[in-house]
Amino acid sequence: MSKNISEIFGSMVFSDVVMKEKLPKDVYKSLHKTIGNGSDLDITVANMVAIAMKDWAIEKGATHYTHWFQPMTGITAEKHDSFISPQSDGRVIMEFSGKELIKGEPDASSFPSGGLRATFEARGYTAWDPTSYAFVKDGVLCIPTAFCSYSGEALDKKTPLLHSMETINEQALRILRLFGNTAAKRVITTVGPEQEYFLIDKKFYDQRKDLIFTGRTLFGATAPKGQELEDHYFGAIKPRVSAFMKELNEELWALGILAKTEHNEVAPAQHELAPIFTTTNIAVDHNQLTMEIMKNVAARHGLVCLLHEKPFEGVNGSGKHNNWSISTDSGINLLEPGKSPHENSQFLLFLAAVIKAVDEYQDLMRISVASAGNDHRLGANEAPPAIVSMFLGDELEAILGSIENGTEYSGTEAATMEIGVHVLPNFIKDTTDRNRTSPFAFTGNKFEFRMLGSAQSVSGSNVVLNTIVAEELEQFADILEKAEDFNAELNKLISETIKNHKRIIFNGDGYSEEWQAEAERRGLLNLKTTVDALPHFVDEKNVRLFTKHKIFSAAEMHSRYEILMEAYIKIVNIEALTMVDMAKKDFIPAVSRYVGSLSATAASVLGISSRVPCLAELSLIEKLSGLNDETYSEVTALEEALKGAESCGEDTLKLGIYYKDVVLPIMDRLRSAVDRMEENTSAAAWPVPVYGEILFEI
Incomplete structure (x- = not known):
């Protein structure tokens, strides 16, 4: 490393330190007022x-600037303009104005809008987000911005996130004032998203059309060895991967991204990077940058970074754990249990708000992680199930039970759990919770939302978390601000909330069949697929929630529903077309040639001597011929199914159901037939790299 970390860190960021150095004092103070x-x-x-x-x-070497924004594609977007301005004498000067900083006008016609605007109303606007620092990337000054349509509707993932952060700030401050806290001027949510990913050799990637077109392998028989021995998890990092991680860290640190932890994950070729938490909108920006830079750095090392939720069948897919908490501007974590009665009661009220929020809006939690890719991962004995529940740990659950029932808690300190009077026992915080089946787990002073898919922006989930918790805090504040006896009302409120919403708390095995049945008895939702989940986004209660808090308008909600459903349909359609292409052009011809070779061999041998039975050749000929016919039959069925989608018209829900119920099952059958052919075909004759090569040769 040419420089030490302290010199590298933030060197490409127009940070607070840089602003203080470069700006006049009055300008710096005015900008800080805007930010704060x-x-x-x-x-x-x-x-x-x-x-x-x-x-x-x-x-820093920049020649251009861009308004860097996050449209509904789930990735980032940028249009570069140079700083040059022509002069009358033929020379140029470098200019950049406040108007260009504050607002841009990119063409919005090719970004998803869900029907919010017609093509002829293509103009969009980007507006500077001064709460997220500008940075230089690849010789371009990147200015984080929000993105909206000509008529003002949000077309991005940042605008609703900023609104949700403001909403939870307002309601959390109301609660803090009730507890006598007048020092806090702002409440922020913080996030630390752990990013899982696969690294494979580019030479294998280039030979797989499914990886190129869809990001996952649509075919592939299980290798003789997978993750059974658990020898990859936390194992020694291979030299090529280590070199990648070293360069990745340096690039992330230069952009002020708090990359902290790196290790091998469970599946072969799978790894994880975890940052230190930071303010939510900055964490979202940083995670988008992290995914982009992972891909770029991998390419420089002859590797490909796969961020798909399920790139390989039979081994764990990749998720993204969203570590979420609430803090004041002075750094006090409101989900920290604390040691005094005052801190305990405040903590328990915020905890109760989260419990109530997750229970009442479990559909929105599930929707926030819904995607075609994540459907392959959720509930597959490697990720949380599609049923939303909360893990609190046995001791905290017992404390809540004592509060609910007004009984003596028999833990580390026996006490009747009456809020505001007795001290909450100093229970052992389960900061190392290993119940990886829990979708939403309390881990000491934060909640870890584990359902997110690897490729997803963390914005959507945090919009939901911020908004639903803000809604419950508002309801609590409305009650407590009118209370004649604050402690009595507080005790009653927390007790009743626990009693009414404890069904969402579950500390057991989320993979078990018993839990499926128990969750149904509790009345919890089991939205197994994206198509099952998405329609609930525009349920009346959800529209009422988001419009009330000015996160989305009703039109924006319906547009997002359409965008997400269309994305699901398009992804499955591309995957189906890719399967047809590979089966017809790669697998069927390859197996036909191999069967022809076996037939020629058998005929030659049998022609020499009838005493040599050629059992191996004849058996393989019969088996592979049958599988090739089965493959052809399923390809034909898949082509017909894709044509049949036209009968659904433009009704996205009808189309989504059709692709889920009709197209996907045929794709599964086609994969099964091809994978069985792979298992019986010579390695030399198989037309694409197989799992054993892709996952282990790096």
Whole structure:
């Protein structure tokens, strides 16, 4: 490493330290007021900031700038403009104005809008988000922005996230004031998203059309060895992977991304990177950058980074654990149990709000992680089930039980659990919870939402978490602000909340059949697929929630539903077309040639001597011929099914159900036939790299 970490870290970020150094004091103070309080930025101040930002960026090698935004595609977008401005004498100067900093006008016609605007209304606007620092990437000054349509509707993932952060700030402050906390000026949610991914050799990737077109292997027989021995998890990191991780860390650190932990994951060729938590909107930006940089760095090492939730059948897929918490601007974690009665009661009230929120809006939690890719992973004995539940640990659950029933808690300190009077026992925080089957687990001072897929933006899940918890805090504040006896009302509120919503708490095995039945008895939702889940997004209660808190308009919600359902349909359709293409052009011809070779061999031998039975050749000929016919039959069925989708018209729900119930089962049957052919075909004759090569040769 040419520089030490402290020199590298944040070196490509127009951070607070840089702003303090580059900006006049009054401009710096005005900008901080905008960032801290959300006040409008004066154009004179914006011009000063733009000049300083441009000069700094040029020092870092930048020649262009871009409004870096996050459309509904799930990835980032950028349009580059150079700083050059022509002069009358034929020369150019480098210019960048406050107007260009604050607002951009990209063409929005090719971004998903879900019907929010017609093609001829293609103009969109990007607006600077000063709460997320600008940075230089690949010689371009990147300015984090929100993205909206010509008529003002949000077309991105950042705008609703910022609204949700403001909403939970407002309601959490109301609660803190009730507990006498007047020092806190702002409440923020923080996130640390753990990112899982696969690394494979590019030479194998280039030979697999399914990986190229869809990000996952649509065919592939199980290798003789997978993850059974659990020898990859936390194992020694291979040299090529280690070199990749070293370069990745340096690039992330330069962009101010708090990359902390790296290790091998459970499946062969699978790894994880975990950052230190930071403010939610910055964490979202950083995770989007992390995924992009992972792919770029991998390419420089002759590798490919796969972020699909299930790139290989038979081994674990990849998720993204979203570690979520709530803190004040002074750094006090509101999900920290604390040691005094005052801290305990405040913690328990916030905990009760989260419990109630997750129970009442379990559909939104499930929807926030819904995708075609994640459907292959959730509930597959490697990830949380599709049923949303909460893990609190036995001791905290026992404490809540004592509060609910008004009985003596017999844990580390026996006490009747009356809120605001007695001290909550200093229970041992289960910060190392290993119940990996829990979708939403309390881990000491935060909640770990484990259902997210590896490729997904963490924005959607955090919009949901922030909003549903804000809704419950608002309800609590409305009750407590009117209370004549605060402690009595507080005790009653927490007790009743636990009693009414304890069904969502489950500390057992989420994979068991018993839990499926128990969850149904409890009345919990089991939305197994994206198509099952998405329609609930526009349920009346959910529209009421988001419109009330000004996160989405009703039109924006319906557009997002359409965008997500269309994405599901398009992904499955592309996968189906890829399967047809590979089966017809690769597998069927390859097996036909191999059967022809076996037939020629058998005929030659039998022609020499009838005493040599050629049992191996004849058996394989019969088996492979039958499988090849089966493959052809399923290909034909799949082609007919894809044509049949036209009968659904433009009804996205009808189309989604059709692809789930009709197309996917045929795809599964086609895969099964091809995978059995692979198991019986010579390695030399098989047309694509197999799992044993892809997963272990790196």
